Amino acid sequence: MAETVRWLTPEEQHAWRSFTRLHERLGGRLSRLLQAESNLSGPDFAVLVHLTDVPDGRQRYQELTRALDWEKSRMSHHIARMAGRGLVVREDCPEDGRGAFVVITDAGRAAIEAAAPRHVEAVRELFLDHVTPSELRVLAQLSERVVNKLDDDQR
Amino acid sequence: MAETVRWLTPEEQHAWRSFTRLHERLGGRLSRLLQAESNLSGPDFAVLVHLTDVPDGRQRYQELTRALDWEKSRMSHHIARMAGRGLVVREDCPEDGRGAFVVITDAGRAAIEAAAPRHVEAVRELFLDHVTPSELRVLAQLSERVVNKLDDDQR
DNA sequence: CAAACCTAGTTGACACTTCATCGAACTACG
DNA sequence: CGTAGTTCGATGAAGTGTCAACTAGGTTTG
Numbered sequence: 001m002a003e004t005v006r007w008l009t010p011e012e013q014h015a016w017r018s019f020t021r022l023h024e025r026l027g028g029r030l031s032r033l034l035q036a037e038s039n040l041s042g043p044d045f046a047v048l049v050h051l052t053d054v055p056d057g058r059q060r061y062q063e064l065t066r067a068l069d070w071e072k073s074r075m076s077h078h079i080a081r082m083a084g085r086g087l088v089v090r091e092d093c094p095e096d097g098r099g100a101f102v103v104i105t106d107a108g109r110a111a112i113e114a115a116a117p118r119h120v121e122a123v124r125e126l127f128l129d130h131v132t133p134s135e136l137r138v139l140a141q142l143s144e145r146v147v148n149k150l151d152d153d154q155r
Numbered sequence: 156m157a158e159t160v161r162w163l164t165p166e167e168q169h170a171w172r173s174f175t176r177l178h179e180r181l182g183g184r185l186s187r188l189l190q191a192e193s194n195l196s197g198p199d200f201a202v203l204v205h206l207t208d209v210p211d212g213r214q215r216y217q218e219l220t221r222a223l224d225w226e227k228s229r230m231s232h233h234i235a236r237m238a239g240r241g242l243v244v245r246e247d248c249p250e251d252g253r254g255a256f257v258v259i260t261d262a263g264r265a266a267i268e269a270a271a272p273r274h275v276e277a278v279r280e281l282f283l284d285h286v287t288p289s290e291l292r293v294l295a296q297l298s299e300r301v302v303n304k305l306d307d308d309q310r
Numbered sequence: 311c312a313a314a315c316c317t318a319g320t321t322g323a324c325a326c327t328t329c330a331t332c333g334a335a336c337t338a339c340g
Numbered sequence: 341c342g343t344a345g346t347t348c349g350a351t352g353a354a355g356t357g358t359c360a361a362c363t364a365g366g367t368t369t370g
Contacts, residue, residue: 005272012283015291018298023178024224025305032358043326061349069179074327076350081325098335098348117160128167130301136170138293143173146285150180187328196355216319229357231320236355253318253365 026127033122038115043078045119048087048104048112057104060093064102087111181282188277193270198233200274203242203259203267212259215248219257242266 008016031042040048050067051057059067065075079102082088087108093099104112131139163171186197195203205222206212214222220230234257237243242263248254259267286294 005275006279007275008278008283011288011295012291015295015298016278016283018295018302021224022298022302023182025302027178029305041325062347069176071328072349073329073351076348077327080350093348096336096348100349120160120162123163123171124161126305127301128163128171130304131297133166135293135297136167138290139297140166140170140173142286142290142294143170143177146282147173147177147180149285150184150281198356217317226358227319228321228359231318232357235320248318251318251365253363255319
């Protein structure tokens, strides 16, 4: 049944490639900026942002993993590296012997506070400033719909 | 001048996060499918697709690098790995002693021909089927504009 | 021609991600 | 209780991507 493949039309192909390319470029630029100016990677940033949004800056690995939608082993490796740099510390959990907390340190807070304004500016300069409000609405709707769809048929 | 930061509005924040998440999920799913069903990674696929589009399935590293917009060292590492799996071979260039060609092998052609239909189907099922033609147009336009902008101020 | 410069690709070190697997600790159920 | 199954997080190996330094082959220029 090789015949049944619905190949992409030129428009579809173009849209798909542009979209893909956009993300590659944007992601590359943003993470390079973050790295150069704050010595943080994108994932570092995501972890720190989340931890500052949570009581006492501490959260179980498990919840952090769910919140960022990472794999648990990725979290484990990544937190170990961040702990090595003093951005967070790991603490055992008294209630659950298996569990552990990730806690942001003062150095971690300092790093995220230094990085955030610059990062937001970059998101604006590189992306939001070049997209109209109505385009942004379309993009948000479409993204949300597709993400929900992906999450749905994950189960 | 901490005052001058233009933080994101809730709409902007939501759009940005949805967009980012879309890319993560979609990329993850597509590459996992490709890997599971064809034993090819996304980058493998990109290289093979490009090589099948080119006379004799051979091209200089340099041009391949430009076409895919990769760094040269990434290309060098990646081709070495692909060559190790027999998907391509490296050939010296007679005209320019520094240069080299990447050439797709029969195994490489077989792999891409097996993978392509399934990959296209997946792009449809996971993405295109959930986006209206008009949304797709908006997305394509916006992506192209922003990519061009990024490329411009790269120089 | 030779020195200075540029270009093609390689290499090694390191960061990052996934996968498979593991041990320890909790939970449920007979 | 006790064991079967699940969940938490750690670990090691392999693939991937980036950066900086390097080799070697061209090119330019005095």
